[in-house]
Amino acid sequence: MENDLSNYRKIYKKSELSIKEVPENPIELFQKWFFEVEEFGGDIEANAMTVSTLGIDGFPNNRIVLLKKYTWEGFIFYTNYNSQKGKAIKQNPNVCLSFFWHNIERQVIIKGKAEKIAENLSDGYFESRPNGSKLGAWASDQSDVVSSRQFLDDRLASFEKKYENKEIPRPAHWGGYIVKPVSIEFWQGRPNRMHDRIRYSLQENFDWKIERLAP
Numbered sequence: 116m117e118n119d120l121s122n123y124r125k126i127y128k129k130s131e132l133s134i135k136e137v138p139e140n141p142i143e144l145f146q147k148w149f150f151e152v153e154e155f156g157g158d159i160e161a162n163a164m165t166v167s168t169l170g171i172d173g174f175p176n177n178r179i180v181l182l183k184k185y186t187w188e189g190f191i192f193y194t195n196y197n198s199q200k201g202k203a204i205k206q207n208p209n210v211c212l213s214f215f216w217h218n219i220e221r222q223v224i225i226k227g228k229a230e231k232i233a234e235n236l237s238d239g240y241f242e243s244r245p246n247g248s249k250l251g252a253w254a255s256d257q258s259d260v261v262s263s264r265q266f267l268d269d270r271l272a273s274f275e276k277k278y279e280n281k282e283i284p285r286p287a288h289w290g291g292y293i294v295k296p297v298s299i300e301f302w303q304g305r306p307n308r309m310h311d312r313i314r315y316s317l318q319e320n321f322d323w324k325i326e327r328l329a330p
């Protein structure tokens with residue numbers, strides 16, 4: 116079987132990125148791009164990003180998670196600390212995040228170090244989640260092998276019963292990571308595959324070095 120995809124060809128022409136116009140701090144540019152992606156619209160989950168970790172088996176591992184907050188310090192997502200990604204981060208906190216915003220032909224690639232956020236911040240976010248999601252965090256030992264769907268449904272039912280008419284606390288194994296960036300690349304698709312790529316790299320004095328990369 117084969118499926119030749121060589122005719123998949125798109126001309127990228129929606130925007131440009133000029134090194135003369137970029138701000139000194141990449142978080143500012145991230146914010147500008149994020150707002151533009153939202154404004155541009157279309158069927159897109161703008162905060163969905165790929166998180167890559169170095170797996171304990173030596174392979175890179177990717178998965179999509181939702182970015183829940185960004186600040187001058189970094190990028191925050193929530194997950195199960197005992198999951199495959201949690202174990203990988205414990206062993207090696209170097210991660211890579213990437214976004215593909217196809218509506219406006221942009222990619223952002225962030226390299227950084229992941230660390231757990233303060234417990235009270237995880238509590239605050241957990242509290243804001245719908246009850247169903249809270250119970251899901253209790254019911255799922257994320258990334259473990261399970262015997263069946265029935266097993267999961269039964270686990271959920273047992274936690275529904277346990278917390279019926281009660282406040283649902285945050286499980287200690289569930290919370291946020293902040294990824295503190297050391298480099299951020301902004302990629303804007305351009306015609307003829309001559310895309311714009313601008314990379315920010317964090318220097319020892321905490322200034323950001325800004326360079327253009329060949330596409």
Ligand SMILES: Cc1cc2nc3c(=O)[nH]c(=O)nc-3n(C[C@H](O)[C@H](O)[C@H](O)COP(=O)(O)O)c2cc1C
Pocket residue numbers: 160163176177178179180181182192193194195198199200201257258
């Ligand atoms: C659109 C989308 C959003 C997701 N958001 C999250 C998330 O915010 N947190 C999370 O732990 N998993 C999220 N997942 C599930 C992950 O992709 C992944 O299956 C899970 O975290 C287990 O990954 P691991 O076994 O590599 O640790 C999301 C998946 C998709 C497709």
